[in-house]
Amino acid sequence: MTAQYCIAVDAMGGDFGPRVTVPAALDALKRHPSLNILLVGHQQQIIPVLERLGQQEHPRLELLHAESVVAMDERPTFALRRRKDSSMYLALQSVAEGRAQACISAGNTGALMVMGRGILQMLPGIDRPAITSAVPTLRGHSHMLDLGANVDCSAEHLLQFAIMGSVMLKAVEQIEAPTVALLNIGAEEIKGNEQVKLASRLLAEQPDLNYIGFVEGDGVFSGKADLIVCDGFVGNIALKSSEGLARLIGRKVRKSFTRNLYRRLVALLARPVIMELQQQLDPGKQNGASLLGLQGIVIKSHGGASRHCFSHAIDQAVSEVEMNIPERISEQLERYLHNSAEPE
Amino acid sequence: MTAQYCIAVDAMGGDFGPRVTVPAALDALKRHPSLNILLVGHQQQIIPVLERLGQQEHPRLELLHAESVVAMDERPTFALRRRKDSSMYLALQSVAEGRAQACISAGNTGALMVMGRGILQMLPGIDRPAITSAVPTLRGHSHMLDLGANVDCSAEHLLQFAIMGSVMLKAVEQIEAPTVALLNIGAEEIKGNEQVKLASRLLAEQPDLNYIGFVEGDGVFSGKADLIVCDGFVGNIALKSSEGLARLIGRKVRKSFTRNLYRRLVALLARPVIMELQQQLDPGKQNGASLLGLQGIVIKSHGGASRHCFSHAIDQAVSEVEMNIPERISEQLERYLHNSAEPE
Numbered sequence: 080m081t082a083q084y085c086i087a088v089d090a091m092g093g094d095f096g097p098r099v100t101v102p103a104a105l106d107a108l109k110r111h112p113s114l115n116i117l118l119v120g121h122q123q124q125i126i127p128v129l130e131r132l133g134q135q136e137h138p139r140l141e142l143l144h145a146e147s148v149v150a151m152d153e154r155p156t157f158a159l160r161r162r163k164d165s166s167m168y169l170a171l172q173s174v175a176e177g178r179a180q181a182c183i184s185a186g187n188t189g190a191l192m193v194m195g196r197g198i199l200q201m202l203p204g205i206d207r208p209a210i211t212s213a214v215p216t217l218r219g220h221s222h223m224l225d226l227g228a229n230v231d232c233s234a235e236h237l238l239q240f241a242i243m244g245s246v247m248l249k250a251v252e253q254i255e256a257p258t259v260a261l262l263n264i265g266a267e268e269i270k271g272n273e274q275v276k277l278a279s280r281l282l283a284e285q286p287d288l289n290y291i292g293f294v295e296g297d298g299v300f301s302g303k304a305d306l307i308v309c310d311g312f313v314g315n316i317a318l319k320s321s322e323g324l325a326r327l328i329g330r331k332v333r334k335s336f337t338r339n340l341y342r343r344l345v346a347l348l349a350r351p352v353i354m355e356l357q358q359q360l361d362p363g364k365q366n367g368a369s370l371l372g373l374q375g376i377v378i379k380s381h382g383g384a385s386r387h388c389f390s391h392a393i394d395q396a397v398s399e400v401e402m403n404i405p406e407r408i409s410e411q412l413e414r415y416l417h418n419s420a421e422p423e
Numbered sequence: 424m425t426a427q428y429c430i431a432v433d434a435m436g437g438d439f440g441p442r443v444t445v446p447a448a449l450d451a452l453k454r455h456p457s458l459n460i461l462l463v464g465h466q467q468q469i470i471p472v473l474e475r476l477g478q479q480e481h482p483r484l485e486l487l488h489a490e491s492v493v494a495m496d497e498r499p500t501f502a503l504r505r506r507k508d509s510s511m512y513l514a515l516q517s518v519a520e521g522r523a524q525a526c527i528s529a530g531n532t533g534a535l536m537v538m539g540r541g542i543l544q545m546l547p548g549i550d551r552p553a554i555t556s557a558v559p560t561l562r563g564h565s566h567m568l569d570l571g572a573n574v575d576c577s578a579e580h581l582l583q584f585a586i587m588g589s590v591m592l593k594a595v596e597q598i599e600a601p602t603v604a605l606l607n608i609g610a611e612e613i614k615g616n617e618q619v620k621l622a623s624r625l626l627a628e629q630p631d632l633n634y635i636g637f638v639e640g641d642g643v644f645s646g647k648a649d650l651i652v653c654d655g656f657v658g659n660i661a662l663k664s665s666e667g668l669a670r671l672i673g674r675k676v677r678k679s680f681t682r683n684l685y686r687r688l689v690a691l692l693a694r695p696v697i698m699e700l701q702q703q704l705d706p707g708k709q710n711g712a713s714l715l716g717l718q719g720i721v722i723k724s725h726g727g728a729s730r731h732c733f734s735h736a737i738d739q740a741v742s743e744v745e746m747n748i749p750e751r752i753s754e755q756l757e758r759y760l761h762n763s764a765e766p767e
Contacts, residue, residue: 152611189614217674230608230616264574264659267496270533272574272656296663300671309660312616315608316657317664319640324665327644328672328700330561335696345692352679352686356672 083113085141086396087170087179090120091148092186093382093389100185101128103389108139111397115139117179120166121146145169149186151382155193167191171198174375181376181396183367185384192227195373202409205372209240210311210379211247212368214318216302222248223262223299226318226368227379229311234277237261237308241282241290242415243371243408244306250407251398252305256289260304262313263293274310282308287415329357367395369404376405427457429485430740431514431523434464435492436530437726437733444529445472447733452483455741459483461523464510465490489513493530495726499537511535515542518719525720525740527711529728536571539714539721546753549716553584554655554723555591556712558662560646566592567606567643570662570712571723573655578621581605581652585626585634586759587715587752588650594751595742596649600633604648606657607637618654626652631759673701711739713748720749 090100097120104116118125122144129135145166149158162168167190170182175198184191192208201208210227213220224244229236241259248257261279263271268279270293282290294303296317309317332353336346346353366388370377376399380392434444441464448460462469466488473479489510493502506512511534514526519542528535536552545552554571557564568588573580585603592601605623607615612623614637626634638647640661653661676697680690690697710732714721720743724736 215671217671262660264656296660296665297667297670299664300667312608313657313660316606316640316653317660320643320661321640321665321668323641323644324669325672326641327559327561328669331700335700336693342696345689345696348689349680349693352689356675356679 083115084181084400085115085117085173085179086393086400087117087119087143087173087182088393089166089170089182089184089186090118090125091145091166092184093380093384094185095383096120096148097124097128099384099386099389101125102132103386103393104140105132105134105137106386106390107393107397108137110394114397115141116393117141117143117170117173119143119145119170119173121148143169143173149190149194151187153187153190155187155189158187158190159193159197162190168194168198171195171375171377174377175199180400181378183378183380183392183396185380185382185389185392188227188379191377191379192229192370195370195375195377199373199375199377202372202374202405202412204412205239205243207236207239208370208372208377209243210368210370211244212318214299214307216300218302221299221302221305221307223307223309223314223318224371225309225311226314227311227370231312232274232310234274234281237274237278237310238281238285239372241278241288241306241308242285242412244308245288246408246411246415247369247371247404248305249411250404251402254305257305258289258291258303259306259308260291260294260298262299262307262309262317263295266293266295278308285415367392369395369399371408374405374409376400427459428525428744429459429461429517429523430737430744431461431463431487431517431526432737433510433514433526433528433530434462434469435489435510436528437724437728438529439727440464440492441469441472443728443730443733445469446476447730447737448484449476449478449481450730450734451737451741452481454738458741459485460737461485461487461514461517463487463489463514463517465492487513487517493534493538495531497531497534499531499533502531502534503538503541506534512538512542515539515719515721518721519543524744525722527722527724527736527740529724529726529733529736532571532723535721535723536573536714539717539719543717543719543721546716546718546749546756548756549583549587551580551583552714552716552721553587554712554714555588556662558643558651560644562646565643565646565649565651567651567653567658567662568715569653569655570658571655571714575656576618576654578618578625581618581622581654582625582629583716585622585632585650585652586629586756588652589632590752590755590759591713591715591748592649593755594748595746598649601649602633602635602647603650603652604635604638604642606643606651606653606661607639610637610639622652629759711736713739713743715752718749718753720744 146164149167173179209225211224368379378396490508517523553569555568712723722740
């Protein structure tokens with residue numbers, strides 16, 4: 080049997096707060112017998128939800144009171160300085176203190192990154208945390224990073240993202256030499272902005288990276304590379320606009336299939352296939368993105384995650400704890416960083 | 424009856440060259456009785472295609488020989504200096520000389536922009552051409568720009584894009600006060616990179632722009648704004664990654680619906696609905712993007728466009744000629760630019 084471990088859940092984050100996070104945490108406890116959860120948040124909001132679910136006294140559930148919440152539109156640096164009594168801060172702190180082995184939040188992404196960096200510290204050689212997530216492809220999935228709030232990245236940052244992502248894929252997905260591509264507006268060497276062109280030269284110089292060059296936007300979901308590297312601005316917009324188109328397709332399908340009786344009948348017959356497709360394809364459903372580069376496991380959930388999706392993000396934290404990801408990353412990181420060119 | 428007009432077609436551009444462009448041009452001639460076409464390209468490659476189609480002597484088709492072709496991976500500035508005998512150069516030149524009222528190419532986008540700027544000149548007050556295209560939404564479509572090769576845009580460039588796009592929508596779509604949004608990684612004021620934050624302030628100061636603030640990636644296909652403004656790097660990647668996901672969905676649907684006999688039968692019943700959806704949704708099908716900001720009409724087709732899609736792009740050129748877009752834009756532009764703040 081696996082040893083017991085604890086995951087701190089920021090119960091207040093996200094669009095729905097304890098209404099979603101508390102039942103999702105209970106669902107996760109059912110699935111993982113070695114899991115303990117520390118629910119961090121305002122007791123007056125958490126306890127009524129537990130009572131309603133008849134779970135005031137779960138043996139593997141502990142509560143930690145937090146007086147405040149980081150707002151979605153709060154400046155990350157303000158949050159780090161002034162929200163030391165927030166659920167996000169205290170959840171991260173419980174990881175820093177070793178009380179929990181991972182933490183998870185659906186709150187303000189920028190604040191989570193800045194607080195994570197401030198409280199947990201970065202791995203040596205890494206400047207900024209980056210957020211990575213799986214994206215669906217025809218044969219399975221690829222990973223993409225950064226999807227976080229790293230705007231205005233230098234070429235050197237992109238190199239660090241490539242190294243971290245590559246190391247993570249070796250550890251988590253057991254891929255021997257993960258293929259790495261840079262997201263760009265063309266496959267030719269002459270295309271792209273200055274950072275991307277310089278990053279391409281830096282990545283090519285790394286003997287331990289399996290760098291395969293540029294991919295264009297349509298390569299993200301084609302499975303051309305195991306890891307797609309980009310800055311957080313571009314990654315965020317690529318992923319969210321794709322989600323937007325997927326949602327539009329979903330709505331158009333619904334509209335098309337309800338236009339007349341014949342179509343309604345066909346839709347009824349096609350229902351199992353459509354449900355299966357929906358599950359496979361919505362990139363929003365692949366919830367649970369990892370913050371890489373920190374000395375600790377931090378998982379970011381979609382702000383609008385449902386109970387089911389938030390619970391899936393907890394599963395992600397569970398696997399990272401079980402695979403001991405940060406230690407594996409820092410083991411491999413040193414070798415990479417020895418080979419890494421100094422920033423220009 | 425409308426007066427006769429002429430459109431120059433770069434017959435050599437794109438992945439398929441005359442095999443696609445020549446039949447597409449003939450299709451367009453059938454649809455538009457006032458249209459004349461100047462087919463620009465290597466005669467030895469064009470004439471055999473015309474012969475095969477039995478159309479050597481079309482009364483509204485003229486040929487212009489071009490010795491060379493701009494390659495897809497050629498540097499735009501090299502192309503401008505050294506490819507003066509190329510099909511792209513000569514097609515643009517025929518517009519500058521007044522021999523044609525518009526030109527269209529499926530070739531190298533960067534070269535088309537740089538050559539367009541060199542040969543046709545910019546409208547006063549505009550620094551760079553920008554590429555705009557319609558994107559599907561639930562209720563119809565929005566427009567997005569820049570989708571071209573304008574990487575590393577300043578806030579001032581984003582303002583110029585907003586003005587050009589807004590003026591175009593007034594003229595082409597007859598929208599009184601088109602809503603304009605900036606593409607960003609969050610809706611809050613504090614989010615985004617420096618250019619986007621500064622651009623937001625510049626756009627808000629413009630009394631003639633109906634600026635509604637930031638939209639996130641998932642707002643692109645939601646119809647929240649008539650015009651979505653972004654730099655060419657971000658726009659290109661947002662659109663292409665969405666196309667990539669749409670293609671993935673298409674493939675998964677096909678795979679799902681062929682797994683067993685029951686599903687094949689359902690697919691057969693659903694075929695008309697699926698075809699209709701495919702037509703409505705593939706953003707690649709919305710072929711024919713406009714280069715705005717030039718003293719002349721230039722349309723960019725997808726490089727991989729089929730006969731049908733390339734012909735659709737010619738239709739786009741036809742409507743811009745019929746609506747006299749560049750003149751309408753320059754009429755309105757002056758008023759906007761008077762109100763425009765100087766770059767900081």
